[in-house]
Amino acid sequence: MAKRPGFFHHLHPPHIPDREARWRYTFGLGGTAVYLFVILALTGALEVFYYIPSAAEANRSLQAMITLVPYGWLVRSLHYWAAQGLVVVSVLHLLRVVFTGAYKPPRRFNWLLGLSLLALLLLLNFTGYALRWDSDIAWALMVGTNLLRSIPLVGSGLYGMVVGGSEIGAATVARLYGWHLFGLMLPAFFFACWHIFRVRRDGGISRAKPRGAVIQRDELVRREAIGALSVSILLLVVALLFPPALGPAADFGHMPTEATAPWFFLWVQQLLRYGPPLLMGVVAPLALLAALALLPYAVDRRSEGAGVWFNREGRAAQWLAFLIMVFVLGLILWGTM
Numbered sequence: 001m002a003k004r005p006g007f008f009h010h011l012h013p014p015h016i017p018d019r020e021a022r023w024r025y026t027f028g029l030g031g032t033a034v035y036l037f038v039i040l041a042l043t044g045a046l047e048v049f050y051y052i053p054s055a056a057e058a059n060r061s062l063q064a065m066i067t068l069v070p071y072g073w074l075v076r077s078l079h080y081w082a083a084q085g086l087v088v089v090s091v092l093h094l095l096r097v098v099f100t101g102a103y104k105p106p107r108r109f110n111w112l113l114g115l116s117l118l119a120l121l122l123l124l125n126f127t128g129y130a131l132r133w134d135s136d137i138a139w140a141l142m143v144g145t146n147l148l149r150s151i152p153l154v155g156s157g158l159y160g161m162v163v164g165g166s167e168i169g170a171a172t173v174a175r176l177y178g179w180h181l182f183g184l185m186l187p188a189f190f191f192a193c194w195h196i197f198r199v200r201r202d203g204g205i206s207r208a209k210p211r212g213a214v215i216q217r218d219e220l221v222r223r224e225a226i227g228a229l230s231v232s233i234l235l236l237v238v239a240l241l242f243p244p245a246l247g248p249a250a251d252f253g254h255m256p257t258e259a260t261a262p263w264f265f266l267w268v269q270q271l272l273r274y275g276p277p278l279l280m281g282v283v284a285p286l287a288l289l290a291a292l293a294l295l296p297y298a299v300d301r302r303s304e305g306a307g308v309w310f311n312r313e314g315r316a317a318q319w320l321a322f323l324i325m326v327f328v329l330g331l332i333l334w335g336t337m
Helices: 029-048 058-067 072-099 108-130 135-149 155-163 172-201 217-241 263-274 277-293 295-299 312-336
Strands: 015-017 214-216
Touching (some): 029 172, 058 072, 072 217, 108 263, 108 277, 135 263, 263 277, 277 295, 277 312
């Protein structure tokens, strides 16, 4: 009698194409992103029990978590590096989707879902970074929230929603905490589930024509288990060797002499040196995001070439995505010098 598949197996399609299931086609980036998101959620849930969302206690509660709570330092380190890794893996996954034509019909809407999820992950990282409430976050939080205030008509309202008043103060940590857990994490979870659902709804992983051999879901689960174990080992090693720093509590009355931003927003910091805040800090990033969103709708609307690395039909889209990423990465590297 054949063994009936369990719940976890039922989350996978009965079979997927063998060629597109190979590591050298996907590099396991989509599955790795999902796994890192799960780790991020689990470690974040543990931190909730000890973190105190107030300007007076936020930094102190993290210091206590690191020094007094058994393995608290390890949980925080795993949470931090899972968040950094998720940004990197998500961007690489986006590039893989572009270079293999996986944004083409019928997957155009899922491309938009993926971009929306990436934007939410960046904001999640930023709010998590600010919740440390140490001296390193002061300039980033002040500049980032002031960018909201520069938006015509709605800027002041958005600023008040984020910081909890007319300026950064005692209510800001509670507001950021609420945004991190409910305003961003819950939508990110919803979009992630919707994104995964659409992969199956749109016919599974993008594939080249004609269709070739397939592998069964048992083999897919086995490969995923190996990948999850490998990611777990790598993440644990990095967390043990490079625990994230935590400085003294932020004091907005005595700002650090040098303005710094988290690495994933260093490119925005660099742009702000060359023009007005609204143009460089709001319009320019949104324009880049819009250019990526339009790839399957205005740059390459054909379905031919899906599932083929560097397909000829999608060269314009590939070059556009590549140049955008080089531009952003170049600004990030410039900001670290």
